[in-house]
Amino acid sequence: MIRLMGGRIVDPSSGRDEIGDVLIEADHFIDTATPNGETVIDVSGFIVAPGFVDLHCHLREPGFEDAETIATGTRAAAAGGFTTLCALADTQPSIDTGSDVESLLTQARRDALVRVLPVGTTTKQRQGQELSEMADMAAVGAVAFSDDGRAVRSASLMRHALEYSLLVERPIASHSEDPDLVDGGVMHEGPLATVLGLKGIPREAEEICVARDLALARLTGGRLHLAHLSTAGAVEQVRRAKAAGVRVTAEVAPHNLVLSDAAVTARPYDTNARTDPPLRSPEDNYALLEGLRDGTIDCIATDHSPRRWIDKACEFDQAKTGISGLETAFGLLMRLVHSRALSLTELIGALTHRPAAAWGLPYGTLQPGSAADAVVLDPDQAWVVDPERFLSKGKNTPLGGQTLRGTVLMTIANGGIVYRNGL
Numbered sequence: 001m002i003r004l005m006g007g008r009i010v011d012p013s014s015g016r017d018e019i020g021d022v023l024i025e026a027d028h029f030i031d032t033a034t035p036n037g038e039t040v041i042d043v044s045g046f047i048v049a050p051g052f053v054d055l056h057c058h059l060r061e062p063g064f065e066d067a068e069t070i071a072t073g074t075r076a077a078a079a080g081g082f083t084t085l086c087a088l089a090d091t092q093p094s095i096d097t098g099s100d101v102e103s104l105l106t107q108a109r110r111d112a113l114v115r116v117l118p119v120g121t122t123t124k125q126r127q128g129q130e131l132s133e134m135a136d137m138a139a140v141g142a143v144a145f146s147d148d149g150r151a152v153r154s155a156s157l158m159r160h161a162l163e164y165s166l167l168v169e170r171p172i173a174s175h176s177e178d179p180d181l182v183d184g185g186v187m188h189e190g191p192l193a194t195v196l197g198l199k200g201i202p203r204e205a206e207e208i209c210v211a212r213d214l215a216l217a218r219l220t221g222g223r224l225h226l227a228h229l230s231t232a233g234a235v236e237q238v239r240r241a242k243a244a245g246v247r248v249t250a251e252v253a254p255h256n257l258v259l260s261d262a263a264v265t266a267r268p269y270d271t272n273a274r275t276d277p278p279l280r281s282p283e284d285n286y287a288l289l290e291g292l293r294d295g296t297i298d299c300i301a302t303d304h305s306p307r308r309w310i311d312k313a314c315e316f317d318q319a320k321t322g323i324s325g326l327e328t329a330f331g332l333l334m335r336l337v338h339s340r341a342l343s344l345t346e347l348i349g350a351l352t353h354r355p356a357a358a359w360g361l362p363y364g365t366l367q368p369g370s371a372a373d374a375v376v377l378d379p380d381q382a383w384v385v386d387p388e389r390f391l392s393k394g395k396n397t398p399l400g401g402q403t404l405r406g407t408v409l410m411t412i413a414n415g416g417i418v419y420r421n422g423l
């Protein structure tokens with residue numbers, strides 16, 4: 001048995017915020033200690049919260065093990081406080097069938113330090129031609145379906161996917177971005193792109209596709225999840241759709257919430273600030289924050305996208321997109337708490353019970369009987385981001401050399417200590 005003693009317990013799933021002990025027996029939380037021997041860990045002065053739940057993470061295995069593996073990605077997750085990862089399907093081969101899901105789970109049982117939940121593709125090989133075997137995948141453990149990395153181009157196929165979401169009782173997670181309107185753009189379309197001479201991606205690339213997907217969700221009654229929203233207009237559309245009763249959930253990535261396109265010039269033409277969707281304007285950051293606070297956006301999801309060094313060490317418009325985000329998520333998001341834009345309870349909620357509720361997962365809570373996933377956090381400790389020390393193979397971050405305030409001291413997944421930093 002483990003006793004986390006004397007911490008400030010913050011569990012937004014139950015509204016709990018008090019000083020006390022958290023008790024873990026085997027793989028679950030308990031409310032009263034049994035007389036067995038216990039390991040006592042003094043966490044007084046620190047925060048104890050549920051382990052973080054990430055609905056959007058690229059682990060790259062199988063197929064791209066030079067960028068990340070299940071072993072390295074889940075170690076990075078543990079260091080970032082994440083105990084549940086939903087692994088996207090854009091691997092090689094992609095996750096199209098029940099047996100693909102089973103082999104991913106087999107690999108995860110062997111290598112993973114935290115829980116890995118597979119997301120299957122929406123269409124076979126993400127080609128947008130034919131629906132994947134969603135029912136077979138759901139039966140063996142797929143938690144959602146997504147062609148993430150690209151939109152499902154055909155509105156008709158997206159309609160059928162959403163109809164299927166009702167049968168399999170799993171959401172369709174949409175990378176809502178019109179590829180014709182992206183048209184080779186590489187950053188947010190705005191004054192900065194003009195100054196830098198880089199081709200922009202208009203907000204409308206996202207907003208047109210979000211409008212389409214919301215209309216199809218309304219038509220079918222299906223379960224739509226919008227991945228990584230980046231624009232004020234998309235937030236407003238989701239707000240209205242939710243008010244009208246459309247079944248939609250939405251997420252925002254830490255970098256889209258906190259960083260703007262100015263990050264592209266923090267270092268000249270910093271390819272590590274190239275993301276998909278792109279980092280946009282401070283006005284978009286503000287609208288995303290408001291959306292998160294009023295429940296329009298359900299949760300924060302990292303969109304952890306580790307890349308090989310070579311995929312970023314090139315011209316800006318040749319670079320691959322994405323940030324290796326698991327290990328910096330908490331520290332970066334704490335900027336919002338330190339600037340009083342968000343409360344600590346709101347932030348922890350957006351990383352724990354809210355993502356779990358969006359997809360109906362039984363995690364993100366400290367309730368007795370539930371899986372013993374917990375983090376111990378120091379909200380004030382400052383540290384300097386050194387990508388070379390990441391446990392992720394992906395060193396691609398625009399935050400290298402920056403000081404973040406807020407760190408993960410310990411991560412417990414399914415009752416076992418999987419990360420320990422100074423406690």
Ligand SMILES: [Zn+2]
Pocket residue numbers: 148149150175227228276277
């Ligand atoms: Zn995406």
